[in-house]
Amino acid sequence: MTQWGFTVDLERCVGCQSCVIACKVENGTPPGIHWMKVLEREEGEFPYAKRTFTPVRCNHCENPPCARACPTGAIKKREDGVVVVDQDLCIGTMSCMTACPYYVPYRWDGDGGYFGAELTPYEAEKYARFKPGTAQKCHFCYHRLDQGRPPACVEACPADALNYGDRDDPDSRINVLLREKKHFRPKEELGTGPRLFYLTGKGGGTISGGGSR
Amino acid sequence: MSAKGLSDMKFIIDFQPQRHWDWKVAFYLYGAGTSAGLIFFEVVLRNLDMIAETTALSGMWIGLGLALLSLAFLFDHLGPASRWRFLYVFRRPRTSWISRGAIIVTVLVLLRLLILFPSIPGLEGLPMGEGTALGGALRATVLVFAVAFMAYSGLVLSSWNSIAFWNTPMLPMLYVGYSFLAGIAALPIIAALSGGTQEVGPIGPVLQPYLLGLLLVNALGLLLYIWGMASGTLPSRESVRRLLRGEQRWNFWLGIVAIGLIFPLLAMSSVSAPILVTACLAIQIGSYLLRDAVLRVGVYGPPV
Incomplete structure (x- = not known):
């Protein structure tokens, strides 16, 4: 069975936000909800100051704390490792939001769109997929994966910073990248087993400790 | 904005405060915890014949009301969209503390009703x-x-390692201590409500040693908790900074320490019933503010 994984090349990301927009367009997420985010950090001081960019999204953990925290069983893992929310079971306790160390899930309470209370035809169609009062998070564009297409964020990235592939296939694109470049997993020490790898430079091998703990 | 999550936070790599569990959750933790502490002492002290039956019965009803009010705040926090689906909360006691808590509080309310029938x-x-x-x-x-x-x-709160300030065994111990304290401190208030100062008079001397002991134990527990967190990871140190010197400093120093601990400690030397009742009200304020402040200063470390 395919086990999907994801890589983010921090050397390649230029912070263009294409992935953020592509995710918004593909999934039509309501205002304030960003399944894909590009976080920024300023480092150094003038004249050597620089800005770094870190794309962040659901890591589809092997041991997802959100699923353990959920009292209703609404958060489930598919056989291919993609972690999804069953909106029919979710009651909006926000325990997944508290439990996720990457603060990925959101809760949408369902009032209004980007242009006020009245929804545009695009919004009306897209928001109909979101049940008010339930948790929302990246689902790895599983509807595209099932059709053999890449997630919208990967497809849109102009710098080839985002990649995805089968972790169980040694020749998959991400396994090749992981062999070629140094990498780490976010907050791996918390035992969540994220399926997202940040690539940081040539040489291959694991870099321990990417988190703040 | 109708979404809860990172939507109200800046898109920068930094500490991010949790905002989605607000005062309603704090009131639930305080109200239901105090209600549990109250029933504990009612049963024990009534069994030892140290409080009157009228006080015990009034306490049972008021405690039940407090537990139900706390649950009402929790349902309001879930939002109108959840409706009857809140019953799903009992589905995952094997992994979820929320589910376990829902079962415990439901059984507690049912047992209390059976006792009150x-x-x-x-x-x-x-x-x-x-x-x-x-x-x-x-x-x-x-x-x-x-x-x-x-x-x-x-x-x-302590079961999740996403927020370092909560992720310590000291927190459940502190909350047990505070639930006992607020529970026993509710008894003089209930006695005053059910029988005026005449009812408080006899139980005051009985309760004062317990109140004094619990105040000292909780003050020590709070000190150890904050001391431990102040020497912990970066996010937990940031939480301590926010609590002692940041946005929650007034809640902490004035509400939790001065009103919730020091004033009641000083008042314990008095034999006056009104002062005892006032001190017990102050304990309730401090006990609620502790839950509220602990929720508000919880911060996530950077996600990477």
């Missing part, structure tokens, strides 16, 4: 009154569930 006119003949075998068994069971709920109110 014989006090309702027309139901006096039910075989679970004071002194009956079934009544004794119910009261023993309620003690177990009361302690379980007090522990749960801390465990639900």
